[in-house]
Amino acid sequence: xxxxxxxxxxxxxxxxxxxxxxxxxxxxxxxxxxxxxxxxxxxxxxxxxxxxxxxxxxxxxxxxxxxxxxxxxxxxxxxxxxxxxxxxxxxxxxxxxxxxxxxxxxxxxxxxxxxxxxxxxx
Numbered sequence: 832x833x834x835x836x837x838x839x840x841x842x843x844x845x846x847x848x849x850x851x852x853x854x855x856x857x858x859x860x861x862x863x864x865x866x867x868x869x870x871x872x873x874x875x876x877x878x879x880x881x882x883x884x885x886x887x888x889x890x891x892x893x894x895x896x897x898x899x900x901x902x903x904x905x906x907x908x909x910x911x912x913x914x915x916x917x918x919x920x921x922x923x924x925x926x927x928x929x930x931x932x933x934x935x936x937x938x939x940x941x942x943x944x945x946x947x948x949x950x951x952x953x
Contacts (some may be wrong), residue, residue, distance in 0.1 A: 833943050838907050840945040841914050841938050848900045855894030857887050865939070865946040872952050900922030905933075913948075914938040920952070 834840060844863050851860035861884045864870070869876040870886070891897045893923045899922070906917040916938065921931040934952035940947055 834940050834945045834946055835908065836912070836914055836938060836940050838914075841907050841916050842904060844938065844945045844947070845902055845904060845916065845918065845936075849900045852897060852900045855897055857891065857897070858884065861887065863947055864950070865948045866943040868946070868948050868950065870950045870952070895926065896924070898922045898927075912939060 848860050848863045851857075851862075861880055864880045864883055866880050867878070868883060870883045870894055874886075877886050878926050882886075901921045901923065903919045904916060905919055908915045914937070916934075916936045918934045918936065919931070920934060921929055923929045932953050934950060936951075937949040939948045940946070941948065
């Protein structure tokens, strides 16, 4: 069955990412990214799910370093074939100060799944 792109499916994708992250499963979390997704941060531009995954693994080598991710949805906008979401994220870890920022994510249906095709997080 083809996924439907709507507010609920965007919320579900965001929640699924956070749930997998909080379980320490970076690989499963990154499945929300399309194979050719782009990820932009202060560290630069990553292209493709594999490069995004490699970057996450480099920055978060174990579950403790991943901490607990809390994502708050601030806005969702829908168009015919895509959706955007503005989120606020906070990463809480026991051994470091919390990190927090904002993200702008673009979602599309790719191969039957609601996926992030572009992500800018700062």
